[in-house]
Amino acid sequence: MTHATIVSQSNNVRLGIGLMILTTLVFALQDGISRHLAGEYNVYMVVMIRYWFFAAFVIAIARRKAGGIRAAARTRQPALQILRGLLLVTEICVMVVGFTVLGLVESHAVFTCYPLLVAALSGPILGERVGWRRWAAIGVGFIGVLIILQPGMAVFDPAAIIPLIAAVMFAVYGLLTRYAARRDSTATSFFWTGTTGAIAVTCVGVWFWEPMIARDWAWMATLCVTGALGHWLLIRCYEVAEASAVQPFAYLQLVFASLLGIAVFGEVVRVNVATGAALIVAAGLFTLWRERQKG
Template identity: 35%
Template sequence: MSATETILPKENIPRAMVLILIVIGILGLQDAVSKLLVQTYSPFQVTMMRYWAFAAFSLILVARQAPLRQALRSKVPGWQVVRGLLLMGDIWLFALALQTVPLAELQSISLIYPLLVTLFAIPLLGERVGMFRLIAVAVGFLGAMVIVRPGGLPITIGAGFAVASSTLYALYIVVTRKVAQMDSAPTSMVYASLIGLVLSTAVGVFYWQPIWGVDLALMVLLMFTTTVGHGLMMLALSMAPASVLQPFNYFSLPWAIFLSFAMFGHLIDPISLGGAAIIVAAGLVVVARERVRKVPQIIDAPH
């Protein structure tokens, strides 16, 4: 599930931009299908089955390039394990948040992760962050407070799960930057796949419910979108640097707003939409400043 910045000799940035927009559409649909399923099935079961598809895809992909035993040779296995645990925790918490938090508001809160990455990179990576980026981070958090204001999104355990999910994902991104300096992308992918596969299955089997009919079709669709979405993301990253594609992640918000209304009849209120716009603006400022400073960018889709 990790995709670090990749620049290949034959770049095709326009095609990569189109691909990343398709990826955002596919993974937004994945979130909507997940939300449908977690109303009936445990988030742990849904996450487990999603991970089965992702792990199969990742391990087959890596095995085609080199023996898996070779990919498991990490210079920093401890950090790789931490990274896998963070990603697994992020996906579990996001699935739990999906049970109660509307899709649009959940996606808005999720977009605070680039701001958190900026903060976590200071102690974990030793990065120096200027006043301009710190102000942007503060403004972004203000946008999040607008969404959970009195009369807005209720401050429930679901909202807490959403914030915790974004926090773990930000830590995952920072740790991924750290291990990318020492391990290859296939090594990072294998560790994330195996750790997630083992953990999600170890927990998910205790929440197993039989799946039939329409729900089974939805589960197959969920596993399909997971695999195709990440496959196309890797293809996009082979055509353009992550620093170019990163801003397109923010198109996930209007897509989530549309899906939330079309599939669940929920329309985000204007004030919360304003808060979401503040988060997006602050995040774009941080991304732009990091691009100028040549901070390594990572595109990943934890949810």
């Protein structure tokens, strides 16, 4: 779920789309494994071990680049970079809790609204202009969220707010990443994301350590590998193609995660969830199209 963008060296759209589809599949598998492990062990411990591997991956990437770790860590806005790292690791913890409480289908259905939140918050946070068409799309998307949450209904589950909180946090993280990019390179932001998050979650997670059986250590190793692989694929995707061309395919993570939730965890897609998710995706695709037209 963390997302670094590298300046495009080419624009091979077909390869970029293939990489984005593979990325969403890997991240969906990661979410499924997280759901399993967090259902058996403490969420903080699971995220902590995952972040140890992520931090090692980030440091390895930094060492291979010109200037090494020192160059990657150099920033003129450390407070902002620390805030980004803390925000992302907290968002991941919240989302994993959502997986265990609501399941993959409903969590992802609500979380899918985060691009609309980015569009809505880009005005007050970044000073970008949001036209009436995008505001209309944002409104449609939030109608979709309300259809999923069903506020005021007797069956309303307050826990459904959990992935919405995660979506807000991830949207703010994305905007802060865009803001940080005005003065720092992608490599720098990526380095601070991994290391800051690892340090922060370790300070909490070590107090919740639990013994893990051998089979689940194998799942944990797979979780770590899928996390690193997903980030690498996403970076590679943005290297070979423009973000506007491949971003619509990121919605496939909702499809893959839902299929996993149904096939492996026995989850059910309710009519209101499917309807709301369809509205959110349609509004998000329209918003991406408008941004591309503007560009």
